[in-house]
Amino acid sequence: MTTHWNYPDPALQDELRKIANAIVAPGKGILAADESVSTMGKRLADIGLENTDENRRKYRQLLFTTCPTIGDNISGVILFHETLYQKADDGTPFPELLKQRGIIPGIKVDTGVVPLFGSQDECTTQGKTFPSLGKFNM
Template identity: 35%
Template sequence: MKEEESLLSTQTQSGQLLHYWGNTPEQEYYSLQGIKASKSFYTSPRGLKLFTRQWLPLLSPPRGLIFMVHGYGNDISWTFQATPIFLAQQGFACFALDLEGHGQSHGLRAFVPDVHLLVQDCLAFFTLVKQQETQFLNVPCFLYGESMGGAICLLIHFAEPEAFQDQTLFTFPETRATTDGRKIADVLVEQNIVPGIKVDEGLVPLAGSNNESWCQGLDGLASRSAAYYQQGARFAK
């Protein structure tokens, strides 16, 4: 709490927000959202110190466990939290870690020496989570990945195909094909994976603001969503 208060004082003076939702302290915000949440550090089998978070529903046992992986250059402490907070409100227990070199985890910033090492880090952490609480036994388990995290989830799924009942990931563009001509989305569905897509079209300057940007993508969203569905996407973010 003292660390958060100190950071709040520093960022308030610079005009920066402490969290994507504003400057409300984390635990107070989580309580207002009707969930429980905590953060800690986990040491992977290869000795790497990784920052982790969990977002839990108030009900027990949860409807399912969702293991989440962020994208390249991102972390689990800013807008990424919006999704697990929503899922926890729906009764799902969510878990995630900052990948090596990202967020508060150790490693050279944004450097991924070997993606298979990241897969093993995630798999070891997710396995530990499933084993640490009796309430998690026999609860459905899912993988969720964004961008590069979707690729990592795919590799986790191939490494431990029986460990997760389903898998959700963002993959773009859906029109990419395999070497034998099949759509990537069709291949994912065959592996019991639900493909989705991120529908925004990037940031543009916000007129009249102090160097702020906003996300565009509402124009033509209905027609683009119909096209994404035809290409195989079954959810959007």
């Protein structure tokens, strides 16, 4: 079966290539910090803490601020929806805090499998995008 693609315009291709290259840079990796409220509750229970908004925020803040040079080894962080609206103690939103450290913030919001546009009998995972994250400026 032949699949026909409608490629994005060259400017968007360049932007996506730049982001992809930054994410897979040698010596770097992706931090999956997209634990749901229930999964985060299990992590907190393991250390004797209650599953509250504030404890989840503090846990994530610890991950993102552990070292000022965290961006030397982490290229991107997958965030949970709740994390988009959380802030560090100084009021800096977590996505901005990550960008300041040279880390690309991202989010995966899975809404199910759908047919892949422009293909024959192929599927992809459908998700939502959040323009509030803005573009990552390298």
